[in-house]
Amino acid sequence: MRIFFRVLPWLILLVAGYFFISKKFSISTSVESKHQLLVEKIEAIGKLELVRYQISDVLEHKNKTDFLPEASVLLIVKAEAVGCIDLTKVTRDHIQVNADTAVVNLPQPEICYVKIDHKSSRVYDTKMAYFREAKLVDEAYKAAEQKITSEVKKSDILAQTKTNAASVLKPIIEGLGYKNVRLTFE
Template identity: 85%
Template sequence: MRGLFRILPWLIILIAGYLFISKKFSISTSVESKHQLMVEKIEAIGKLELVRYQISDVLEHKNKTDFLPEASVLLIVKAEAVGCIDLTKITREDVNIDGDTAVVNLPQPEICYVKIDHKNSRVYDTKMAFFREAGLVDEAYKAAERQATAEVKKSSILSQTKTNATTVLKPIIEGLGYKNVRFTFE
């Protein structure tokens, strides 16, 4: 009986170890996702994208509160901005033909979008974020997008879009038989 009490703890440890190892290495995981997608809106888009800026930003975002230590996050943000012209705004009156000359009045260029490339952006470091890390990172990405948009608006993207519109569209119209092609922007 006394030998049984000496062996019993070892036997329990051995059985528990076997169960742990057998369960640990033979865990079968199944993942199931059910989706019900619905098209909410279909929209005709006639915007011709003519220039794309790729932007990098190193951002240190801090959050200060009265009762918690200062939290910060350091991001390396990749973004892109696209300049385009909305060709759906061109009407018949915007195209003037005189012999072998074509004058096309194009709409003013616009910034189609500025967006963060989350796939290539990285959270480099966080400090004292603890339970508020997700919110802090989200705030930082939003601040990066606002800053990128502000910088793009100050850049030469719209003039570059005009230049590229002429470069891209002129050969097409010349291919229709017009020797002199001019573009204006209203």
Template identity: 90%
Template sequence: MPITNFHYSPHMKIFFRLLPWLILLVAAYFFISKKFSINTTVESKHQLLVEKIEAIGKLELVRYQISDVLEHKNKTDFLPEASVLLIIKAEAVGCIDLTKIAKEDISIDADTAVVNLPQPEICYVKIDHKNSRVYDTKMAFFREASLVDEAYKAAERQITAEVKKSSILAQTKTNATSVLKPIIEGLGYKNVRFTFE
């Protein structure tokens, strides 16, 4: 029996040409539509130890809210200059330490009270990381994390230096008088005076 050549119709040729693409589309559909269930277990073990307990008698009397826009640059010999622009929010608090008041610091004479308060101090200066943000970076690439960390530290140093030059301690003295005077007057003393040692 003679072998005859089988001729595909034009429609069959198009079908066989599209068949691999059709199979690929169906496989992709099943792959994408299948829901993979990935169970992630997170476990943290803590061993907390209270290292020190301190009695704190610091009375916070004034708080400064500070904003700073900082451009921090890093130059090296073999890498291009990298820079980061930060918008920083910080706060500084002035206080007096009431634990430093001794019996000898309080003088009572009839209806007059004289209280010698300790010198005001800056309790802390800290960056508010929640409200601070990185505004822009240039050429930082893999150095971005360390560059941002450097910038925050530089900002904290600069803000601390500026706070020390500000009127925060004078304001703390004024507020100490305003806060404590009514309390002592409430004890029956008409004349109340404060000094700062």
């Protein structure tokens, strides 16, 4: 019991010292962001998005230099590509109506955009990247975007856009009272 009373003041002093030091020397950080947003341009968009491809790419990107060890990064990239038709190009001359038949000449489908979903993409692993990791990851994302864009252009996204245009637009035009609807692409 005597040892307990001898150690108790030191224990109290030690705990009090810990709390004092942790509160006194704790590092508090605050973050402040000031934004000044400016709408630069407002555009009317008449593009009808008809198909969306969701794409995954597993990419190993390497950077070789003469004086540094080979650095590499492994990414799992999620992206999407959208096929659409620009309805702002459709004029009255593109629509022919005869009794109960409507013929609509639509513009050729196009790839609206290909973009990487950075929220779903992940940097899986980096090796020997030390001070150049950010640059290496940025290069890898750019390479992935270029590759995905070229592969989407080779895919059947435009044919799928045409098919979906017929399945979306025909019922709308038929709902206007036309029994025969024909969609063509110029």
